[in-house]
Structure formats: structure tokens, C-alpha cells
Amino acid sequence: MWRVTVLYCAFIVATVLSQGTGEDSRVVNLNQGSFRGLKSSDYNVFQFLNIPYASAPTGADRFKAPGPPPQWSGIIDAKDRRIICPQVSTLLHSTLVIQEDCLVANIYVPNTVQSNLPVLVLVHGGAYMLGWGSMDQPNELVSSKNIIVVTFNYRLGPHGFLCLGTEDAPGNAGMKDQVALLRWVRDNIAEFGGNPNDVTISGCSAGGSSVDLLMLSNMTNGLFNKVISESGCSVNLFSAQLNPVQNARDFALKHGFTDVMNLNALTRFYTDRGILSLFDESLLFAKDSYLVFQPCVENDLGQEIFLADAPENILISGDFKKLPVIYGYAKQEGIFRLPQFNEWSVEMNENFTNFLPADLHFDNETQKAEVARQVQKFYFQDRLVNDGTVSEYIDYFTDALFLVGILRNIPLRVRAGHTQIYLYEYSFTHSGSEVIPQLNGIRGATHCDQYLILFDHPSPSEERLNMALTMREIIYNFITTGNPTPPGSGSSLPTWPQVGVDRSPHYSVGSTIEVAGIPVRERAELWDDLYARYGATPQPPMLDDFVNTTTPDYEEETTTPEPNSATLNNVFSYKFWIVYTTVILIALK
The missing domain is CATH 3.40.50.1820 (Alpha/Beta hydrolase fold, catalytic domain)
Incomplete structure (x- = not known):
């Protein structure tokens, strides 16, 4: 999907070369292609918006680690195309574009000739089920403090955190998106004037949980050197699944699928359905504060592992990055x-x-x-x-x-x-x-x-x-x-x-x-x-009790029922999301 978008943008680029030139724009040349960022009309900041930092696999591979970003020739205007990852808030704003290949970043650069600027990467919150990078608008912070700020999307809910412990769904796709973003920053931020060796990561709620987990992962060595974790950390209940396979079964049963002891069938339940039908806003309101689809301890499948053990066990072992x-x-x-x-x-x-x-x-x-x-x-x-x-x-x-x-x-x-x-x-x-x-x-x-x-x-x-x-x-x-x-x-x-x-x-x-x-x-x-x-310790996926039978056919759900207005009002009655909604609506004007 990104390749189609990129080819289309390359086709029309000749018609927009006269827009945003001189001091109103800035071109950055990366290995994947060139981007033109536009100067904000309200702040002394250049904005490079919706830059693909990786590719989210789709179809049967939708739960796997991200792939490399697309490449192209020519210059593309890095404007806000309002891309967000699939999530429960599908009706928040009609202009938002929901798509599976949703891994885009936004880079906010102060209007300065200085280079080697400190970099702040923000991981958005939202219970690992809601949100997108541009919900946080950091223009005032960037213009007043002369730093570069990066925000981005990552996969959410079952899309990002289904964890079956198999090659089809190893787990932590959303966290591996975050790692891919940090690797992209390491490789590219110098072209924007940033210092790849001076990166701070920060977030709140699920974002705070994320940045704390990133400190515990061996996948992130050398990618950042300071952390700000707000209203969340790695040992919060919402930071690691207690029993990932049982979570996957319970969700499937709730949505009418009963062959949950068959691993092939359960996998097909998640891979064959329309992606939006895998989101259930009722998970936001669990009385026991459990979110279900969140990071998990992974099985060793011979590939990169984001989280090899329960967070508390890693902390007790002392085998983690001890950063400010x-x-x-x-x-x-x-x-x-x-x-x-x-x-x-x-x-x-x-x-x-x-x-x-x-x-x-x-x-x-x-x-x-x-x-x-x-x-x-x-x-x-x-x-x-x-x-x-x-x-x-x-x-x-x-x-x-x-x-x-x-x-x-x-x-x-x-x-x-x-x-x-x-x-x-x-x-x-x-x-x-x-x-x-x-x-x-x-x-x-x-x-x-x-x-x-x-x-x-x-x-x-x-x-x-x-x-x-x-x-x-x-x-x-x-x-x-x-x-x-x-x-x-x-x-x-x-x-x-x-x-x-x-x-x-x-x-x-x-x-x-x-x-x-x-x-x-x-x-x-x-x-x-x-x-x-x-206290219960989060466990990796347990596969011993699955039966090995042929996967039966079942009717695939291809459409997603629209949430009723009462449900949506309940979801977004939280002040946290009201504030975020206000910010994004202002930005969309």
C-alpha cells in the first residue's frame, strides 16, 4: 500500500514544486528517498509528517515484525496524510485514514542552522489499543527548547500484540515497530540535524510502559541514552500479558469462534478476519484493570525477541540498561x-x-x-x-x-x-x-x-x-x-x-x-x-495443550459493526482522550 502511495506522490510532485520553497520548506535526503518538510504557519518549526519508517506486513503475516520502509526516487512532500493504525477509535474523526500499513513518523525540527541537536522520541499512550503519533503536538517545545521531537504510529490491540508464540504470531509486533522506529532514528536523524547518540525516549500511560520496557529489551541496545516514563512502567498490570494464549482464546470465544483448542484454526481466526473486527472497545473497561492485548514474554523461535522474560524477573537479575x-x-x-x-x-x-x-x-x-x-x-x-x-x-x-x-x-x-x-x-x-x-x-x-x-x-x-x-x-x-x-x-x-x-x-x-x-x-x-x-508472573505462550487437527472452514467476517454512539461517548469520556481529541482536531483544521 505504501508503494502505491509513494508512486502516486512521485507522480504529482512536479505540480507542487512551487509550493513551500525557500525559507518555507526544507529538503532532507535519506537512503529511502527525499522529503520536503514545510514550515509551520504558527511556529518556527519545520514539520516532516507521515514519513514511513518501516512497513507493516499484511495478510497472513500481519502479526509479524515490521519490514524495511519503501524506497523511491524524487522528492515527496512530507505532509500529514492523517494515517493511523487500526484501533477501536475508528470514528473519532472522519478525515483520519485507517490502514494496516500504518508505520509513519513525524519529525519536528526547529528553524536553526545548528546540527547535532538532542532528540526526543515520544511513544503515544492509549492502553495499547488507541492513539497515533500526531496526537501529541510538540511545536512549542521544539521551538522554545531547540530540540528535535519524533512522534510515530505503532500497531495496536491484537494487530500489534496478539501473542501465540508461533512464527505466524510470535508476539510484540507493536513493540518491534517501536524498535524499528528507534533504529530508523539512529540511521536518519542526523540528516534532520539531530544527534543519533543523544536520544531520549518518553511517553505516558501505555507510552510510559513502552519506554520502560524498551529499557529491558536487548533489541534496543545503543538506541537511546535517557528515559522519561510517565504514568506507567514495565511492572504495571497493563505492561505484560499474564497468559497470552488464554487471552487469544477468550477473545475468540467472545466473538463467536469456538475451535480455540486448534492452533491452526485459532491462528486463522485472527489472520482471515477483517482487521477492524479484531478491536473491542469493551476491553478498555475491565474491572480488574487488565487490558488483555499488550506486550508479552516471547517464546524463542530463533528470531529477535523483544521481551525474553517477565519484567520483574529482568529487574531482579539486573540485566537491563541502567540509564538516567x-x-x-x-x-x-x-x-x-x-x-x-x-x-x-x-x-x-x-x-x-x-x-x-x-x-x-x-x-x-x-x-x-x-x-x-x-x-x-x-x-x-x-x-x-x-x-x-x-x-x-x-x-x-x-x-x-x-x-x-x-x-x-x-x-x-x-x-x-x-x-x-x-x-x-x-x-x-x-x-x-x-x-x-x-x-x-x-x-x-x-x-x-x-x-x-x-x-x-x-x-x-x-x-x-x-x-x-x-x-x-x-x-x-x-x-x-x-x-x-x-x-x-x-x-x-x-x-x-x-x-x-x-x-x-x-x-x-x-x-x-x-x-x-x-x-x-x-x-x-x-x-x-x-x-x-x-503476585502473578507474566508467562510466555504455552502451546502444549493445543490439538493438531485440520483447520475447518468458517465464515470470515469481512465487515466491522459500527460501535453505537453510547459506546463511543463512553470510550472518549475520559479527559485524557478529550484533551488528545482537542489537540488533533485543532491540528486538522
Whole structure:
């Protein structure tokens, strides 16, 4: 598909040579071909958009590692063709182009003659099921800080994370897309003025989980030298599948396919169906916080392996890249689950066991019920989950979804000799922050607020703008030195110490910025104890119980039912996605 697009662009290039010339454009010559980037009309930034960095295989090979990017002769205008990978948000905007061969990157370059600029690669979030690179618009960051920023698409959901442990579906196609992007940056970013030896990777939510996993993979050696992991890390529940084969079976059964003990048949279920029919937005709302299609521990098939063992095991072994890293989280990440509050609060009072994280494994239901009572009493005392305990509800999902993984991750790394770690909590709110209706208009710092403030925002309030400038200063310091508050920088910010094995100290970023002690100590200790006793370890695909029979024919589903409007409204009621949607709609104007 890319080759068709490229040939078409080459055909029309003669008609656009007069557009964007001189100081309004810049041509970059790569081995795969030449691109003309256009200068932004609003920022002093050149944008090279929708450049193919790899090819996503299709058909029976759709779950395999990416191939090389296409090649061509001539100059192609690197404009936004609005390409996104297949995902559950198919109706988000009618101008978005959904296609399987979707591996494109966007490079934002400041208008400068300088070369060897530091590079920031952003991995978008979205539960490994939603999102695309250009959702994050970094023009203000690029123009003010004189860095190059790269955003990109990677395969999502079953398309990127079906993990059968076979040659047809080895697993982690979406993560191997990310590796392919980093290799492309290594080989090409110098032509844009960037330094391939000074690359920082960052992301939030699934993006934060991704960049942390990239540190654990042997496929990424030498591809980056600093990491910023926001609202996610490698030991979060959403970072690794617990039982990949069972996940694949359960999803197929849910969608009407029953021959799930036949490996050939199960493989054909995924390879023969229309790609959009493999996406199910209901996976976003699991009460046990499990996303199902996410990275996995792989079988050794004699090819490159992205993740060879469970993340916690790799951290304990100490066999990982110990690079300068920042871990950040928003104080009230659990606001993310407020859209489900009215429904879930009732069930939490009746059966709290359904809301325990899926990576806690129990010997029997009695044991599970006892732990559920312990956790419920810890967060809600002897009170019901209702409007009067909404703060406790937010704290619970802050921990279960995001914070517990981050705080478990810190001591594992420090004990393994990883010292250059900085931890912060972001509690800053402003007039545009999320309102908590049950708390009479009080606003909270919700999921990924600390990340989104870095990017372009129309008409920000003065308080938001000031915090954006502060956060950009912190991030720029780290990108350029490996230290968020380096000595001699002239900054008025307090010195940010490295975190220790006890998770102290941490940086507190709110209405004031200060160095604080151990964050949410009692909550962290509760979960330390639970995971020490009941934590489940992600496993590679187990193939022993498949039967070897001939694959029967079945009716292939070639169309995808359109989600109803109520479902879509539920999916995008999250502030995280509302903000992202606003950003992309502005960019599409």
C-alpha cells in the first residue's frame, strides 16, 4: 500500500514544486528517498509528517515484525496524510485514514542552522489499543527548547500484540515497530540535524510502559541514552500479558469462534478476519484493570525477541540498561475511572473481589474474598463506596491502575544498582483541570496531566502557561544533561535528588515545587505485601495443550459493526482522550 502511495506522490510532485520553497520548506535526503518538510504557519518549526519508517506486513503475516520502509526516487512532500493504525477509535474523526500499513513518523525540527541537536522520541499512550503519533503536538517545545521531537504510529490491540508464540504470531509486533522506529532514528536523524547518540525516549500511560520496557529489551541496545516514563512502567498490570494464549482464546470465544483448542484454526481466526473486527472497545473497561492485548514474554523461535522474560524477573537479575530515568505520575490518576463511578460504586459494595487487579493470583475464592475485604477496608474503612467516598475511589484506581507498579518498580531497580532515577508526583491544577463533580467543583490532577502540559495548547491561562514553561525547563535539562536540575543551570528550582530504595525523596510539583519524602507510604506498603504474597508472573505462550487437527472452514467476517454512539461517548469520556481529541482536531483544521 505504501508503494502505491509513494508512486502516486512521485507522480504529482512536479505540480507542487512551487509550493513551500525557500525559507518555507526544507529538503532532507535519506537512503529511502527525499522529503520536503514545510514550515509551520504558527511556529518556527519545520514539520516532516507521515514519513514511513518501516512497513507493516499484511495478510497472513500481519502479526509479524515490521519490514524495511519503501524506497523511491524524487522528492515527496512530507505532509500529514492523517494515517493511523487500526484501533477501536475508528470514528473519532472522519478525515483520519485507517490502514494496516500504518508505520509513519513525524519529525519536528526547529528553524536553526545548528546540527547535532538532542532528540526526543515520544511513544503515544492509549492502553495499547488507541492513539497515533500526531496526537501529541510538540511545536512549542521544539521551538522554545531547540530540540528535535519524533512522534510515530505503532500497531495496536491484537494487530500489534496478539501473542501465540508461533512464527505466524510470535508476539510484540507493536513493540518491534517501536524498535524499528528507534533504529530508523539512529540511521536518519542526523540528516534532520539531530544527534543519533543523544536520544531520549518518553511517553505516558501505555507510552510510559513502552519506554520502560524498551529499557529491558536487548533489541534496543545503543538506541537511546535517557528515559522519561510517565504514568506507567514495565511492572504495571497493563505492561505484560499474564497468559497470552488464554487471552487469544477468550477473545475468540467472545466473538463467536469456538475451535480455540486448534492452533491452526485459532491462528486463522485472527489472520482471515477483517482487521477492524479484531478491536473491542469493551476491553478498555475491565474491572480488574487488565487490558488483555499488550506486550508479552516471547517464546524463542530463533528470531529477535523483544521481551525474553517477565519484567520483574529482568529487574531482579539486573540485566537491563541502567540509564538516567524520570518516573512521574499525577496525584489523582484514578479520576480516569470517574465515568464508571455510578455503575461501579454499586458493584464494589456488593462484590469488591471483581475489582482486585488481575495480576493477583489466589489459591481459592475464599482467599480472594479475604484479600478483597482487607483492601476495601483499607481504602473505604467501614463506609460504602458512594459520593461521600469518591476521593477514596480515586485513590484506589490511582494505585491499582498506575501508581502501585511505579512504586514497586523503584526498589527493584535501585537494588539492582540502578542509581540515576528521579521520581515525582504532579498535583498542579488550573482552571482547565478535571472537575470532580462529587466534590463541589474541586479540580484534580488526572491521568497524564503532567505529560500533556508539555505540548501545544490553544490560549492557555497564565497559570497553565507558567507551569508549562517550568515543566519544559525540567524536561529540557534532563534531555540535555541527564539531570532535571543540573548544578550551574541558573534555575530557581530546588535541587531534585535521586530516589533511593525506600522511594524517597521525590519531587512534589504542585502550586509550589519542593522535595518531599516517601509518597503514599501506607498505600505502597499495603500493595508491597499483597504482591509479595499473591503476585502473578507474566508467562510466555504455552502451546502444549493445543490439538493438531485440520483447520475447518468458517465464515470470515469481512465487515466491522459500527460501535453505537453510547459506546463511543463512553470510550472518549475520559479527559485524557478529550484533551488528545482537542489537540488533533485543532491540528486538522
